[in-house]
Amino acid sequence: MAKKGAFNTLLGMGTIVLGAAYVYGQNFSVGTTDYFVENPRFDNALNGFTIAHLSDIHLPNQMVDVNAIVKQVAEIQPDIIALSGDMIETDATGLEEAELYTFLRALTDIAPTFATFGNHDAVSLHQNMLIRAMAKAGVVHLNDRAITYTYKGQAITLMGLDDKANRHFLNGDALRTVSLTTEQKMQPKILLAHHPEAFLRYHENIDKSPDLVLSGHAHGGQIRLPFIGGLFAPGQGRLPKYTSGVFYLPGNPAKQMVVSRGIGASSFPIRLNNRPEIVAVHLTTDIDRAVSGLTEAIDYVAEQEGAVTSNTIRENHAAKQAERAQAHGYFSEKEDLDLAEVSASNQATAATTSASIDATADVIISELNHRKGVDGLQTTPVPPAPVAEYDDDVVDRTSIDLPKYEVAEEKVTHASDLTESYILLDPETKERTVVAERVDAEQIFSDNLNEEMFIVADPKKK
Template sequence: MKLRKKLVHTAATGASLAAYLYSQNTRFQTTHYRIPIHQLAVENVGIKVAQLSDLHFPYIKINQNKLIQKLVQEQPDLIFLTGDQMDAAEPERWYELHTFLKRVSAIAPSYAIMGNHDHVNPNNEAIYQGTGVTFLNNQAESITLPDRLPLLIMGVSEPSFVAKRKAKNLIKKVYVRPEWQEQTKLLLAHRPELFEKYQADAEKAPDLTFSGHAHGGQVRIKGIGGLFAPGQGRLPKHTAGVFSLASDTHKKLVVSRGLGPSHFPLRVNNRPELVIVTLVRE
């Protein structure tokens, strides 16, 4: 009898653990931030940005229909895809992402950049053609939403190995017209650990940077945060949440935990995340 109870208890514990891990890796949650922007125009207060990061198609495990439904419900003004839309392991399956991007861009103006996985994908141009998503590769675009003042949206490409370590200015290649320089600047940049290098040029320095890449540190512990992130190593600093630049606290960084899996097989205490940012006056 005791053995039977022990076996039942063990089975129940195993089933609970399996259900927990399944939920952690397949059910996304939505995180809302209200981020103050220095000198934000009154007309642009309340602009809402949805951030989708690290989808890793075709390995994405969350329910795509539910994600689209949630985006429709949130009614964002802009949608940013901050890299690693594709997984480098199967670049030939890009058509699955292509179909998804069409659904995203039908909701709101959408912008995307490369991550380290996208960088090695030979189908990058084909992925975005005809989807309605604007692909920014070291480029900037000024956009005026209905009843708003212009915003500047910038996107940097995945930096080279040398640039990540030696270059001081990772926004150097982005051309910003003189008449755009006073606009609120939003930057899509995949790697959060390079936050300071996106701020090197005072005339182009973004007010708010959107990043991913860290996958939330993979395993998160309360009071500690993530345990490991590529490019940051153990106990990384930038894995999720909102950060301020040490030298200028007006400059902000928001880091998404991402929506897809990494090569590490499991998320623990670290569900996939849809980020919704609302711009407010500082």
């Protein structure tokens, strides 16, 4: 009985340890999820274009180490980085401006970075610190506006819908505050918008209808159950629809939305079966070709490292089938079916056919070896030639020079030419006013202002 009791105790302790390790991994580590978004409009230079999509970081309460975030983003080798809201908490107490700036600067060192506000950013007491850090780090704030971004000579429209203090801006045409030029209306369009529940609303105006929406906010449903999904999401309630993955516009599946499970936690601090993620979005005109390119790239790297690949498994299985077939006196699928029809009275013909097949096989093997760079005694592996229609380099994550995330000892200087919108808070009425005109940033963002809250009288009341 004593032994049984000790065993049960150890079993219980082991279960607790494993459970704690699982919960820890689900909240303190971040992974990368690849999605291939297929659309005929993503052609030419955009075919293979990669976006690193980050959402709901919730600094400084993100639990995931920012160094891990930067490293994962760098490994994606993105062409651009998209921040779809809730970069900071509403009460971001303890978040240093130098730390925020250095993190954002690490991202812009990797790739051009674009951002829009989520609901926490919109009402955060440290919103102006975020605006300053973004401007200084070179993050493009898509605050209810559209820009034309040119990549390898091809133009693409990037739109951003900033969150507001209420949800009325999501009613009707949610993009009514975003203006597009005639050229931008004709270009492929990507929208950064925090709220996935407004997916249909983003397409109310056909001229502004985005080809791809990047969103977050749902935190993956917080707790995810197999075959059910997330349990709750703000704005969607119980058993929400838009929590993670790719969604298609009814009637036009070429228009899609990618929802990130996010990185940090908000009001509910625990994530279960819902690991924080960074999303790698690969644009392509042909999803089969894109997936094939990814598989070939992974298999090639695995072969160089001596690992087992899907091709190795198939080849070993076919070889064993042929060996068993020959042992039992019948033909396997690996051999030419024409040989199975050769009778015993036609051995000479069979031998000729077999020799022909062997010669053909030698030619094929020689060609494959040539493509792999193993002609004759050559042993140095040569990478396969890139596919013309899809850039396999977007998924090559083997060797990357990672930027170092180090917080500067001195705080960042304030940008004197800041033109982003900012919030004015009347100290008497507590009324908030959004101002989007050029200001004297050195005077507005003075170091003498209250560190906890940005307070300045509304100039319109003077």
